[in-house]
Amino acid sequence: MTLFKEINSLLFGLFLLVMTSLVYFQFTQARDFMSQQMESDLNNTMTSLGLMLKPHLETGDIASAETLVNVIFEGGFYQKVTLKWLVDNKEQTWSNPVVIKGVPQWFIDLELFEVQKKERLITSGWMQLATLEIEGHPALGYRELWQVMNDTLMILSLMFILCILIVRVRLNRILKPLHQIARQAKTIAQCKFGQDIDVPKTRELKDVVNAINAMSGQLKHVFSTLDGEIDALKADKLLDRVAGLPNRQYLSAQMHNWLNEPGYGGLILAKFDCLEEVYAKYGYQGRDEIIKALAGRMRLELPEITDSIIARIANTEFAFLLTRAERHQMELYLQTLIRLINQEISKAGCPPNSQFALGVSQRVANMTVADLMSQSDNALQQARRDNKVSQWLDTGQMQKYSREQWRTKLLEAINNRQFSFQWQAISGVNRQEIIQREIYCRLTIDGQAVRAFEFMPFVELLALGSQLDRCLLESIEQQKLLKSTDQPVAINLTHDSLLDADFVLWLSRFLKKSPDVGQMLFEIPESAVLAAFGRCRYLAETVRSVGAKVGIDQCGRQLGSLDYLQKLQPDYIKLDQSFVFYEKSNQSLELCRALINVARGLNIKVIITGIEDQLQLEHFACLKADGYQGYISTPEDVLPLTEEDKVL
Incomplete structure (x- = not known):
């Protein structure tokens, strides 16, 4: 029971007790008063009637005596009158049944008034004439008592309702800070730190509110400090201090991740000999100013063309990794880059289209980081030898299908549910038991199984992407794959689905009908969260509302802040494989440890990805993550249940 209800019920009980007491006292006093009133009236009637009857009794005028008794009987509230002549013992009785108008019978049946009788001997001197007995009629008492109690109950009821309303309004105002404190405590328990609560006027509540606000502020400061620590570590280890761009180490890790995942694009390497000339003329300060200005223009204009990572990998060398670009987008990117370079070096007094060179290569199948760097470097060196601004190294690799052929074949395979599935176990670090599985799919095209690496x-x-995800989820449900395991299963969603409001509505309806919704984990890549946080949060809330869970994939890959974790509150995160890459490059685990501490402070589980062997797993064991995933456990084929299994 809530505090408001407890206080309200207490006051209600007290008011009810007071009202009951008042009604009881009013009832007893009114009843006693009416009893006394009827007794007094009966005594007066007995006295007056005896005096009036005495002359007629002395003369033996029976008719006048009867007339007098009739007048008195009919004009008053009397139930029975008995007159007995002592001369001949003749007895006359006048009676009136108890009929009370305006008073319910149940009230009369309570017998609240005792029967009142008065008997008197009428004498004349020493002579006894007659006996007179009068029994009072309780109609007056019942009628008056009923009216008094009706008025009393009505007034008290109105007062009671009015008091309850006033108390309710007042309690709401008094307890409003407590409701705010309760909500704030819940949000703090969920590691959400909102605005401070307004300080109330009540002294006791003021102290509690101030304490809650102080605690919330301190926790928020702790989280901000941890987030700032991660930013500082990233800046120290992964950023070039002059240009404010990622360094060679960050670029290498991202190239490694990109080439190990489905993708398309290319790499541009740039060599700026003009910076040596600027250094000779103006020193390192002049050179650094040119680098900062050039980096600022690049960060501002180039990402608008396509997704890219811009890095400074040496004093006079830059690299541009285009992670999602077709040939025509790469050409536009290259043209824009050349224009920006010419504009900036012209400000330093260098002639345009000179003293810099660009080498471009495009990603092809089965390419490694060394292959991509080597091809771009070869193109760069050829451009310098030929005294050209840029050189594009064409690998000459033919595409398996044209774009329209890919569209036709993909649509056919997706719509016909030509999926085959594998999943990879994710084990707990401490107990070495499987805590979840991640599912992968292949498409059958032209009779051959095509990996996601090729078709994605x-x-x-x-x-x-949205159409693929719909058909994939329906196929998983149709084949009852989730019934093949007791562990939750992680499903990766495409960028198209995350940005498609219609898909989110469809997903909500699909999950409400699914009997296995409790086993489903939906993973959102960090890049999508940073690019479209509102859409991702809406999807996460939709998924959670029906019983599924949400995770963040590739967490820590981007260089931005991690405050989205506090706002989104995912159930778990998967650290990006780049952390394993940094470890292989003999980098410390400080950045990884700081990120895990942030997640642990928000009650978010952490899974380390990219683990290749037991030795590497032992190296990361000190971080005390919740689980791990990588090449250490190979994916397994997922076989749909047979008809016999479905029956069982």
Whole structure:
């Protein structure tokens, strides 16, 4: 029971007790008063009637005596009158049944008034003439008592209702800070730190509110400090201090991740010999100013063309990793880059289209980081030898299908549910038991199983992600794959689905009908959260509302703040594989440890990805994450249940 209800019920009980007491006292006093009133009236009637009857009794005028008794009997509230002549013992009786108008019978049946009788001997001197007995009629008492109690109950009821309303309004105002404190405590328990509560006027509540506000502020400061610590570590280890751009180490890790995942795009390497000339003329300060201005223009204009990572990898060398770009987008990106470079070096007094060179290569199948860097570097060196601004190294690799052929074949395979599935176990660090599984899919195209690595770039390129996810989820449900395991299963959603409001509505309806919704985990990549936080939060709330859970994939890959974790509150995060790459490069685990501490402070489980062997797992064991995933456990085929299994 809530505090408001407890106080309200207490006051209600007290008011009810007071009202009951008042009604009882009013009732007893009114009843006693009416009893006394009827007794007094009966005594007066007995006295007056005896005096009036005496002359007629002395003369033996029976008719006049009867007339006098009739007048008195009919004009008053008397139930029975008995007159007995002592001369001949003749007895006359006048009676009136108890009929009371305006008073319910049940009230009369309570017998609240005792029967009142008075008997008197009428004498003349020493002579006894007659006996007179009068029995009072309780009608007056019942009628008056009923009226008094009606008026009393009505007034007290109105006062009671008015008091209850006033108390309710007043309690709401008094307890409003307590409701705010309760809500604030719940949000703090969920590691959400909102605005401070307004300080009330009540002294006791003021102290509690101030304490809650102080605690919320301190926790918020702790989280901000941890987030700032991560930003500082990233800036120290992964950023070039002059340009404010990612350094070679960050670029290498992201290239490694990008080439290990489905994708398309390319790499541009740039060599700026003009910076040496600027350094010779103006020193390192002049050179750094040119680098800062150039980096600022690049960060501002180039990402509008396509997604890219801009890094400074040496004193006079820059790299541009285009992670989601077709050939024509890469060409536009290259043209824009050349224009920006010419504008900035012209300000430093260098002639345009000179003293810099660009080498471009495009990603092809089965390419490694060394292959991509080597091809771009070869193109760069060729541009410098030929005294050209840029050189594009064409690998000459033919595409398996044209864009329209890919569209046709993908639509056919998706709509016909030509899926085959694998999943990879994610084990707990401490107990070494499987805590969840991540599911992967393949498509059968032209009779061959095509991996996601091959077809996903074209799914994204052709904006078929939402359709793919719908058909994939329906296929998983149809084949009852989730019944093949007791562990939750993680399902990766495409960028198209995350940004598609219609897909989110469809997903909500689909999950409400699914009997296995409690086993489903939906993973959102960190890049999508940073790019469209509102859409991702809406999807996460929709998924949670029907019983599924949400995780963040590739957490820590981007260089931005992690405050989205506090706002989104995912059930778990998967650390990006780049942390394993940094470890292999003999970097410390400080950044990884700080990120895990942030997640642990928000009650978010942490899974380390990219673990290759037992030795590497032992190296990360000190971080005390919740689980791990990687090549250490190979994916397994998921076989749909047979008809016999479905029956069982």
